[in-house]
Amino acid sequence: MTAILGLNAFHADSAACLVIDGKLVGAVAEERLGKRLKHTSEFPANAVRWLLADNGLKLSDVDYVALPRDTRANRGAKAAYIAANPVRGLRAAMEHLRRSSTTQSMIEKLAEICGEDPATVKFETVPVEHHIAHVASSYYCSPFDGLTAGFSYDASGDFASAMAVRCEGPRMEVLDRVTLPDSLGFFYTALCQYIGFDSFGEEYKVMGLAPYGEDKYADVMQKLVVLPEDGFFRLGKGYFGMHEGGASGEMTEDGHLVMGRLYTDRIVAELGPATRRGEITQREMDIAKSVQIRFEQASMHSLQRMHRLVPSEQLVMAGGCALNGVANARILRDTPFTTPYLQAAASDDGTCLGAAMWTWHNVVGSQERFHMKHAFWGPQYSDEEMRRVATSAGLHVVECADEAEVVERVARHIADGLVLGWYQGRSEWGPRALGNRSILANPAIKTMKETINAKIKRRESFRPFAPSVLQEDVGEYFEQDIYSPFMMHVTKLKPQYREALPAITHVDGTGRLQSVDPDSNALYYKLISKVKQHTGYGVVLNTSFNENEPVVDTPQQALDCFLRTDMDALCLGRYLLVKSGAN
Incomplete structure (x- = not known):
């Protein structure tokens, strides 16, 4: 047995995964566990403990710890930046040294959180460059084995x-x-910061705001992002201020x-005063557009070049x-690529998976591949635990005899207009x-x-909700017949x-599509099929x-969310609760 523990640590979206003999057996972001802070950069201690316990392993059974960070990478570019920007560059160099020291102390930290003697731990630490880990997370989990283009950007x-990679067989170049x-x-x-979305990870909100605007600032945007014929992209000089110091992943109290x-301030000179948080006018919508x-x-420019390379x-x-x-939806319309693949955790949490899979193929040297067909790699809880939580609520509980009864009852409630919490199996x-x-x-x-x-959600009114669609019906409802089991495409x-489906149709006629088939989620597929019979x-x-x-991760968290909001019904496994007066 070869056990590889992948970690994204000391960085936003902290996470861990476990790969055994080339197969993913578990993966979870630290934010789902422990203190439950969005995008947390805390060390994924809870994730590591759960992965090992869930698979009956100790840290001493782990052969490799794969880290999606290689402080030796791109030293020439770092040196050039420091030479051109002495003050900012010095701050960046200090942050670089801090990251190196935290990475090097990880061995002792893992042994401590797992309660094991460091002397019994035998794993080898494998650093993998960040963007190599990104590409590896998708390529080594894809169904592709022949020549494949790999592109990572963040x-x-x-x-x-960004990185362009030629992938073929077990190798990445x-x-x-x-x-x-x-x-x-x-x-x-x-x-995003400039128009008032200044918290980490709010880019998706601005993507949702953009359809309300008009493209009135195209001339300015062309100054900000330059698209050279012989390259991918460049930023206009003087408009952006990265590496101003501050620890990566630093958290407030x-x-x-x-x-x-x-x-x-050069952007302010071009566009006017920055927007205070929450003050959204037509100007902010137009800038977002x-x-x-x-x-x-x-x-699209970058991917056209990517296709010329591969x-x-x-x-x-x-x-x-x-x-x-x-x-992503434009790729299929505007580039020569016909078969794209993105795995479920394409952001930085997924780098732990890429580092682990890269280690399997390039350090262990195996050619055996793994294909991620579904996204359910997190914790699950027993039927007895769900029964205990459901019966503690003080509400009438319907105990369904089997899966068929669950699907029929829940589908009827959804068709009748109830808003329902659906909690099943392993987490995404x-x-x-x-x-x-x-x-x-x-x-x-x-x-x-x-x-x-x-x-329930108590969020910005302009943000759309997503449709989950039977895979065979995607072409019926949408202009593009896309396979998107991980909700990675927005299409018209x-x-x-x-007008027939107004609650999932955005102002521009689009929906963020999730296609559902029996391979990606069998129970969910059955539920939507039953909903179709009713609606x-x-x-x-x-x-x-x-x-x-x-x-939510645990059944108790699901119940708590259900009780403190105006959700109408909750299905915990095969236990169904409906609030009094729900229509």
């Missing part, structure tokens, strides 16, 4: 913001990199990640920028709720979006269904089971 990692200060991720995040300002369009232009129809992608579902890996920790509703009810926002509904539509509204917190 804000930064190991002083790079790095063809090109984009190094700092050029970064599409910094561009997008900086403009109330659990929020510390973010320095990424835009300079222009930012999104320029991002898409840069993405002329294949197959593409794997990862990195925070790869979560931009609007751009990655940022999306994909049908095991979800809040579900009938998307054909015109007021459902407003109902859920007001009663056909005109005749935009005529093979679609449900799906949003994450939470209320301004990480997605």
Whole structure:
């Protein structure tokens, strides 16, 4: 047995995974466990303990610990940046040294959190460059074995913001990199900050805001992001201020990640005063639109170049920028790539998986492949635990005899207009709720979006809700027949269904699609099929089971969320609770 523990630590979206003999057996983000802080950078101690206990292992059984960080990477680019920017560069160098020291002390830290004698621990530590880990997380989990293009892009990692990779068989060959200060991720995040979305990880909100605007700032955006004929992208000089110091992953006392300002006064000179948080006007919508369009232009430009470097129809992608579902849908329309693959955790939590899989193929030397068909790699709880929690609520509990009764009762409630918490099996890996920790509703009810926002989610009214759709019905409802089991594409509904399914149709006629088939989630597929029998539509509204917190992990957390919100019903495994007076 070869056991590889992958860790994303000392960085936002802390997470861990376990790969045994080349197969993923478990993966979870630290934010789902412990203190439950969104995007936490705390060491993934709870994740590590759960993974080992769930698989009956000790730390001493682990052969490799794979880390998606290699402080030796891109030293030439780092030196050039320091020479050109002495003050900022010195701060960046100090942060680099801090990261190196924390990485080197990880051996002792792991032994301590696992309660084991360091002398019994025999694993080898394998550092993997950040973007190599990103690409590996998708390629080594994809169904592809022949020539495949690999592209990773985000804000930064190991002083790079993008990477082009030629993948074939078990090997990955790095063809090109984009190094700092050029970064599409910094561009997008900086403009998010500028229009008032200044917390970590709010880019998806601005993507949702963009359809309300017009592209009035295209000229400015072309100055901010330059698209050279012989390269991927560059940032305009003087507009952005990365590496202003501050520890990576530093948290405030109330659990929020510390973010320095990424835009300079030169952007203020171009666009006017920055927006205070929460003050959204048409100006902010228009800027969001222009930012999104320029991002898409840069993405398509980069992927056209990627195809020239690796002329294949197959593409794997990862990195925070790869979560931009609007751009992802354009790949199939505007590039030669016909078969893209993104694994469920494409952002930095997924780098632990990429580092582990890279180690399996490039250090262990195995050619045996793994294909990730579903996203359910987190904790699950027993039927007895769900019964105990359900009966503690003081509500009438219906104990369903079998899966068929669960599906029939829940489908009827959804069709009748109830908003229902759906808690089943193992939790999802990655940022999306994909049908095991979800809040579900009938998307054909015109007021459902407003109902859920007001009663449960209590979030910005402009943000859309996602449709989960039977795979065989995607082409019926949507203009693009896309396979998207991990909710990675935003595409237009056909005109005749935009009014029929108003609760999942955004202002521009799009929906963030999750396609559901028996391989990706068998029970969820059966539920949506049964909903279709009642409503005529093979679609449900799906949003994450939470209320301004990480997605629920335990049955107790699910019950607590159900009780403190105006959710109508809750299905914990085969136990169904409905609040009095729910219609």
